[in-house]
Amino acid sequence: MSPIVPLQFAPPRGPAPACTTAEGDLWFSDRPADVETAKALCQQCRLRAGCLAGALQRREAAGVWGGQLFVEGVVVARKRGPGRPRKERPLAAVPCAGAPPAG
Numbered sequence: 001m002s003p004i005v006p007l008q009f010a011p012p013r014g015p016a017p018a019c020t021t022a023e024g025d026l027w028f029s030d031r032p033a034d035v036e037t038a039k040a041l042c043q044q045c046r047l048r049a050g051c052l053a054g055a056l057q058r059r060e061a062a063g064v065w066g067g068q069l070f071v072e073g074v075v076v077a078r079k080r081g082p083g084r085p086r087k088e089r090p091l092a093a094v095p096c097a098g099a100p101p102a103g
């Protein structure tokens with residue numbers, strides 16, 4: 001018969017996830033440098049694969065999960081900054097109605 005070990009005396013299975021020990025705001029920060037730091041810390045986490053799978057399944061609305069940044073349920077490379085979105089084409093490429101034809 002094995003001895004009953006109370007949970008508080010059970011040996012730890014590994015280091016605690018960084019998101020529970022480090023500055024927790026990094027995982028939900030608006031600053032790109034903070035987000036990249038959180039993503040890097042996730043790469044060393046033993047729970048990363050499961051964390052990412054769960055976040056994908058839940059379609060997390062925001063934050064870094066499993067080393068990926070989520071915005072409105074999808075993984076994105078980086079969060080868009082505040083303000084008006086960039087135009088698709090530079091102004092010089094937009095034809096002007098009053099300009100003579102090129103060539």
Ligand code: SF4
Binds near residue numbers: 017043052
């Ligand atoms: S992988 Fe998940 S559990 Fe691990 S540090 Fe990143 S957010 Fe936290």
